[in-house]
Amino acid sequence: MTRKIIVIGAHAAGLDAASAARKTDRTAEITLITKEKKTAYSRCGLPFVLGGHIPTFDDLVVFPERFYKMMKLNLKTETTVTNIDPKAKTVAIQDKSGNEETLQYDNLVITTGAIPFVPPIKGREKKGVYVVRTIEDGEKINQALQTAKSAVIVGAGLIGLEVAVACLERGLKTTVVEFLPYVLPVLLDKGMADRVQKELEEKGMRIIVGKGAEEILGTDKVTGVLVGGEEIPADVVVVATGVRANVELAKNAGVELGEKRAIKTNLRMETNIKGIYAAGDCVETINLVTRRPTMSQLGTTAVKQAKVAGINAAGGYATFTGALGSWITRLFDTEIGGTGLTEFMAGRAGIETVTGTITSKTRADYFPGALPIRIKLIVEKESEKLIGAQIIGGEEVPQRINALSFAIQKEMTVRELAKAETCYAPPVCETWEPMVLAAEMVIRRLR
Amino acid sequence: MTRKIIVIGAHAAGLDAASAARKTDRTAEITLITKEKKTAYSRCGLPFVLGGHIPTFDDLVVFPERFYKMMKLNLKTETTVTNIDPKAKTVAIQDKSGNEETLQYDNLVITTGAIPFVPPIKGREKKGVYVVRTIEDGEKINQALQTAKSAVIVGAGLIGLEVAVACLERGLKTTVVEFLPYVLPVLLDKGMADRVQKELEEKGMRIIVGKGAEEILGTDKVTGVLVGGEEIPADVVVVATGVRANVELAKNAGVELGEKRAIKTNLRMETNIKGIYAAGDCVETINLVTRRPTMSQLGTTAVKQAKVAGINAAGGYATFTGALGSWITRLFDTEIGGTGLTEFMAGRAGIETVTGTITSKTRADYFPGALPIRIKLIVEKESEKLIGAQIIGGEEVPQRINALSFAIQKEMTVRELAKAETCYAPPVCETWEPMVLAAEMVIRRLR
Numbered sequence: 001m002t003r004k005i006i007v008i009g010a011h012a013a014g015l016d017a018a019s020a021a022r023k024t025d026r027t028a029e030i031t032l033i034t035k036e037k038k039t040a041y042s043r044c045g046l047p048f049v050l051g052g053h054i055p056t057f058d059d060l061v062v063f064p065e066r067f068y069k070m071m072k073l074n075l076k077t078e079t080t081v082t083n084i085d086p087k088a089k090t091v092a093i094q095d096k097s098g099n100e101e102t103l104q105y106d107n108l109v110i111t112t113g114a115i116p117f118v119p120p121i122k123g124r125e126k127k128g129v130y131v132v133r134t135i136e137d138g139e140k141i142n143q144a145l146q147t148a149k150s151a152v153i154v155g156a157g158l159i160g161l162e163v164a165v166a167c168l169e170r171g172l173k174t175t176v177v178e179f180l181p182y183v184l185p186v187l188l189d190k191g192m193a194d195r196v197q198k199e200l201e202e203k204g205m206r207i208i209v210g211k212g213a214e215e216i217l218g219t220d221k222v223t224g225v226l227v228g229g230e231e232i233p234a235d236v237v238v239v240a241t242g243v244r245a246n247v248e249l250a251k252n253a254g255v256e257l258g259e260k261r262a263i264k265t266n267l268r269m270e271t272n273i274k275g276i277y278a279a280g281d282c283v284e285t286i287n288l289v290t291r292r293p294t295m296s297q298l299g300t301t302a303v304k305q306a307k308v309a310g311i312n313a314a315g316g317y318a319t320f321t322g323a324l325g326s327w328i329t330r331l332f333d334t335e336i337g338g339t340g341l342t343e344f345m346a347g348r349a350g351i352e353t354v355t356g357t358i359t360s361k362t363r364a365d366y367f368p369g370a371l372p373i374r375i376k377l378i379v380e381k382e383s384e385k386l387i388g389a390q391i392i393g394g395e396e397v398p399q400r401i402n403a404l405s406f407a408i409q410k411e412m413t414v415r416e417l418a419k420a421e422t423c424y425a426p427p428v429c430e431t432w433e434p435m436v437l438a439a440e441m442v443i444r445r446l447r
Numbered sequence: 448m449t450r451k452i453i454v455i456g457a458h459a460a461g462l463d464a465a466s467a468a469r470k471t472d473r474t475a476e477i478t479l480i481t482k483e484k485k486t487a488y489s490r491c492g493l494p495f496v497l498g499g500h501i502p503t504f505d506d507l508v509v510f511p512e513r514f515y516k517m518m519k520l521n522l523k524t525e526t527t528v529t530n531i532d533p534k535a536k537t538v539a540i541q542d543k544s545g546n547e548e549t550l551q552y553d554n555l556v557i558t559t560g561a562i563p564f565v566p567p568i569k570g571r572e573k574k575g576v577y578v579v580r581t582i583e584d585g586e587k588i589n590q591a592l593q594t595a596k597s598a599v600i601v602g603a604g605l606i607g608l609e610v611a612v613a614c615l616e617r618g619l620k621t622t623v624v625e626f627l628p629y630v631l632p633v634l635l636d637k638g639m640a641d642r643v644q645k646e647l648e649e650k651g652m653r654i655i656v657g658k659g660a661e662e663i664l665g666t667d668k669v670t671g672v673l674v675g676g677e678e679i680p681a682d683v684v685v686v687a688t689g690v691r692a693n694v695e696l697a698k699n700a701g702v703e704l705g706e707k708r709a710i711k712t713n714l715r716m717e718t719n720i721k722g723i724y725a726a727g728d729c730v731e732t733i734n735l736v737t738r739r740p741t742m743s744q745l746g747t748t749a750v751k752q753a754k755v756a757g758i759n760a761a762g763g764y765a766t767f768t769g770a771l772g773s774w775i776t777r778l779f780d781t782e783i784g785g786t787g788l789t790e791f792m793a794g795r796a797g798i799e800t801v802t803g804t805i806t807s808k809t810r811a812d813y814f815p816g817a818l819p820i821r822i823k824l825i826v827e828k829e830s831e832k833l834i835g836a837q838i839i840g841g842e843e844v845p846q847r848i849n850a851l852s853f854a855i856q857k858e859m860t861v862r863e864l865a866k867a868e869t870c871y872a873p874p875v876c877e878t879w880e881p882m883v884l885a886a887e888m889v890i891r892r893l894r
Contacts, residue, residue: 012878042811045873053874059813288868299878300871326870337870364489366506398876399846402869406850409867410857419768420856421735422849423775423784424747426492427500429845431459431746 003028004104005313006091008081008249009111010034011043012299013280013306015063017109020310020318022071028314031074031103033081033093038135039063044299046138047159050145051166057135057142084108084253086273107275107313110250110263111306114243114281114297121154121239123216129237132159141238145170148235152176152225154213156183158329160240161196164205165331167236174205175234177227179212179241184336187327189343191357192376192390199334213237243297245282258293260284267319269309277313279305286322288409289341289387290349296323326405328398335397339405340388343378352381356414356441360434362395364426371395375438377404377414384413384446386439393434400435414442450475451551452760453538455528455696456558457481458488459746460727460753462510464556467757467765469518475761478521478550480528480540485582486510491746493585494606497592498613504582504589531555531700533720554722554760557697557710558753561690561728561744568601568686570663576684579606588685592617595682599623599672601660603630605776607687608643611652612778614683621652622681624674626659626688631783634774636790638804639823639837646781660684690744692729705740707731714766716756724760726752733769735856736788736834737796743770773852775845782844786852787835790825799828803861803888807881809842811873818842822885824851824861831860831893833886840881847882861889 005021007014010032018030032039041060048054068075076093082100083092090102116131118124130141141163145151151167153160156178167174178185182193183200197207208227215226216237224233245262247255256272258264262284269277280302287294296302301323311318328337346353355378363370371394378388389404391397407417418439424431452468454461457479465477479486488507495501515522525543532539537549563578565571577588588610592598598614600607603625614621625632629640630647644654655674662673663684671680692709694702703719705711709731716724727749734741743749748770758765775784793800802825810817818841825835836851838844854864865887869880 042813042873044871045811045813048814048873053815054813055815062812298871300869303878304866304868321866324868326868328870328872328875330872330874335875339868339870364492365509366489366492366501367495368500368502396843396846398870398872399843399850402880402882403846403850403853405868405870406853406859407857409863410854410859412853412857416856417853419751420849421751421771421773421786421852422747423773423786423845423852424491424745425775425777425845426489426495427777428775428782431750433849435849 003315004106005030005109006103006105007032007109007111008091009113009280010036010039010075010077011041011111011113013111013113013302015040016303016306017111017279017310017313018073019071020307021314022073024311024314024316029074030072031076033076033079033091035078035080036134037078039075039077041135043133046132046135047162047166049138050142050163051169057138060135081249084249086253086276089275107277109309109313110255110276110278110282111280112246112249112282115246116239117242117244118239119241121213121216123218124239126216126218126222127220128218128222128235129216129239131239132163133243141236144236145172148172150174150234151236151238152213152232152234154225154237154239155241156207156209157186157240157242158184158327160238161200161331162329163238163240168203168205175232176205176207177211177213177225178207178209181210183207183209187338187342188390189376192374192392195374195392196331196334196336200331203332243281245295247282250278250282258284260293260295262295267321268312269305269320270312277309279309288322288324292349294323294325296325298325298327300326324405324408326401328401333394334392335394336392337397337401338388338390339401340386340408341378342388342390346378346387351387353387354379354381354442354445356438356445358434358438358441360437361430362393363428364430367426373397373434375434377438377442379414379442379446381446384415385411386414386417404435414439414446418443450762451553452477452556453550453552454479454556454558455538456560456727457483457486457522457524458490458558458560460558460560460749462487463750463753464558464726464757464760465520466518467754468761469520471758471761471763476521477519478523480523480526480538482525482527483581484525486522486524488582490580493579493582494609494613496585497589497610498616504585507582528696531696533700533723536722554724556756556760557702557723557725557729558727559693559696559729562693563686564689564691565686566688568660568663570665571686573663573665573669574667575665575669575682576663576686578686579610580690588683591683592619595619597621597680598683598685599660599679599681601672601684601686602688603654603656604633604687604689605631605774607685608647608778609776610685610687615650615652622679623652623654624658624660624672625654625656628657630654630656634785634789635837636823639821639839642821642839643778643783647778650779690728692742694729697725697729705731707740707742709742714768715759716752716767717759724756726756735769735771739796741770741772743772745772745774747773771852771855773848775848780841781839782842783839784844784848785835785837786848787833787855788825789835789837793825793834798834800834801826801828801889801892803885803892805881805885805888807884808877809840810875811877814873820844820881822881824885824889826861826889828893831862832858833861833864851882861886861893865890
């Protein structure tokens with residue numbers, strides 16, 4: 001009998017789950033359901049359209065229509081799933097005209113993603129206050145930026161800073177407000193974050209840390225933001241203070257949530273309800289270092305989880321063991337990335353660490369164009385294993401993060417890293433690779 | 448009593464050995480002896496000076512004079528070591544004026560490097576025929592290139608191709624002649640090499656593979672090279688057919704050579720003679736995959752070995768366990784690199800392999816500027832461990848090589864690599880990292 005697979009959601013996780021299911025079961029009936037009009041676009045690309053690096057929002061759509069035909073995927077857009085009935089194995093849906101229908105499934109994959117979290121700032125409902133999650137959000141901000149002179153971004157996480165850079169690139173007076181004491185507070189330690197802040201300030205960005213947005217000012221439309229008693233003028237306010245897993249539908253169906261209030265799954269991405277799988281921003285995952293639940297909420301994690309969910313939902317076998325949270329961005333010409341735990345996060349998890357930080361260059365010293373690179377390594381003291389890394393530098397940061405991510409995944413000790421073989425040619429890197437030099441720095445402090 | 452350490456040679460290995468010795472023993476008397484006038488310069492940079500990417504040959508000198516003073520290193524340039532007497536623990540030296548002297552040592556480090564190997568081609572003694580090893584070689588070639596119209600490079604290894612690119616960049620009609628059936632024959636497998644060849648040919652380089660240089664033509668000065676019966680005009684001929692370990696001095700002193708006819712050492716870089724250490728291009732090393740002796744002859748290996756030799760020679764303890772031979776170059780805008788074994792080399796070592804090759808992009812598909820990248824992975828069939836990789840692509844190849852080098856060193860299986868976490872942001876990389884996609888390709892072929 002034909003297997004019926006329903007995927008709720010049709011973005012990174014949804015599409016990768018559906019594709020993996022199709023590759024596993026050539027005959028299954030696979031249906032994707034999404035509220036949105038546009039599907040499977042890259043949310044991560046939104047700030048870069050705003051900054052003008054990508055021509056249009058439509059360029060972010062990764063899978064063209066012919067992909068759905070080729071993969072034989074039924075796609076229902078602008079359709080809301082109103083209920084999941086795990087006993088009857090059905091989902092109730094409603095299209096944009098209000099027509100209701102009930103669909104049968106054998107296996108279900110929930111990829112409902114996340115919803116922007118907007119703190120209860122007074123005035124947050126005013127015109128000119130935006131979040132950055134959907135293409136519609138992006139289009140609205142883009143429209144607003146065309147006439148705006150000034151912007152305030154609330155939140156100095158990845159999205160907040162990426163949008164702030166876009167605003168600055170478009171000539172707006174741009175201010176970032178971060179409640180926590182430094183930028184990228186979940187991703188970097190203070191010393192590294194301070195460097196990022198300094199670089200952005202040198203480009204003309206104003207950054208206020210350790211203070212919250214107290215009120216969004218203006219009668220109907222926003223005119224400014226009140227921060228620490230100061231009125232900062234703003235024609236546009238973008239709130240980028242993180243997201244919350246979208247679990248309402250799953251919860252109502254009896255799907256168990258974990259300690260992070262996101263969907264809990266086993267290694268096969270199956271929930272407590274047999275036949276219901278979940279993947280992406282709506283699930284919690286195991287941190288590979290702490291072995292504790294964490295929220296990864298990165299595109300890479302989403303697609304890997306989704307692939308596993310899709311394979312299993314289609315009768316195959318695959319597992320997803322956890323995440324390190326490897327991340328990367330580029331702000332102006334500076335690449336910034338990390339993997340594993342920060343020193344701060346390790347401390348909070350009760351892990352005793354030794355760290356080492358060095359500044360080096362990306363090419364042979366005598367080769368024109370060499371750029372500075374700064375690397376911080378975090379090592380678990382007892383085992384001497386690498387458990388985290390942060391890099392700020394001019395080039396090849398992404399693949400250095402990948403190299404250190406591989407090292408952490410394979411439980412490389414800092415002594416092994418200090419001896420690890422790397423390649424060298426004057427135009428592209430240094431004889432003594434900066435990652436290796438950073439490891440030597442840690443070893444000196446281990447003694 | 449003050450420890451006396453003599454280092455024979457004063458380039459990458461010599462200087463790193465001396466520096467490590469100094470850091471280990473603050474009071475030792477450390478003397479470096481070299482035949483050359485200039486010391487501690489980057490040989491790897493020579494082709495890039497010829498190509499005009501680095502302004503002058505003097506820029507290649509990595510350590511300024513004040514470094515020797517700061518590190519309290521005695522440096523004897525233009526001085527030849529004529530004999531080592533391991534019983535008396537002395538070396539006999541002769542300066543450029545012919546003055547002879549005998550120096551006492553407690554521990555000796557031999558870093559005599561390698562000598563260009565020029566095959567017995569008829570006419571190789573003619574004017575206009577060069578090798579590329581020293582700054583003097585570089586200066587002579589540079590001089591010749593100023594008036595030359597055409598060049599023939601004999602040998603399509605790294606140095607050969609790098610010099611050929613430099614010649615082409617300077618407007619010469621440039622031909623490369625390689626006796627083996629494809630370019631970079633020791634470093635790449637044929638399929639990958641053919642792509643490199645095609646790219647270079649598209650830039651205007653003529654490449655002849657599978658044929659040797661039969662004769663260097665011209666009465667006194669070179670006018671051409673005879674290849675497969677064809678006369679190829681050339682005002683300059685550069686022979687880049689590899690190097691041979693420079694072991695004469697060591698051999699005469701009773702230092703044991705290994706099966707590669709280079710100096711054999713233990714893990715502490717000590718030779719069969721107690722107190723005599725060796726490092727760099729003159730030693731053979733253990734290949735980390737095959738566990739058999741190999742000639743690495745890369746700058747990175749040299750400095751790592753030298754550091755270990757220097758620490759041990761100064762009474763410390765350090766080990767060097769072997770090399771993968773990770774390498775990288777940039778030819779025009781294309782980065783090319785590898786690590787571990789090629790499929791061909793693995794076959795010769797009797798290792799059964801499964802390989803996978805993919806072409807992907809270096810950034811999100813929709814992000815302008817994404818460049819193609821091609822990755823080949825070589826996996827040992829029984830253990831499913833990664834044992835080699837080759838990459839040709841537009842950006843971030845060096846750090847991908849490092850990531851795969853780490854993976855091989857930590858014995859990562861291809862299944863682990865296919866699940867490995869990588870980072871992602873649209874401007875700098877793809878959601879599905881090409882290394883991971885290549886691993887999936889191998890897995891499909893393992894079944």
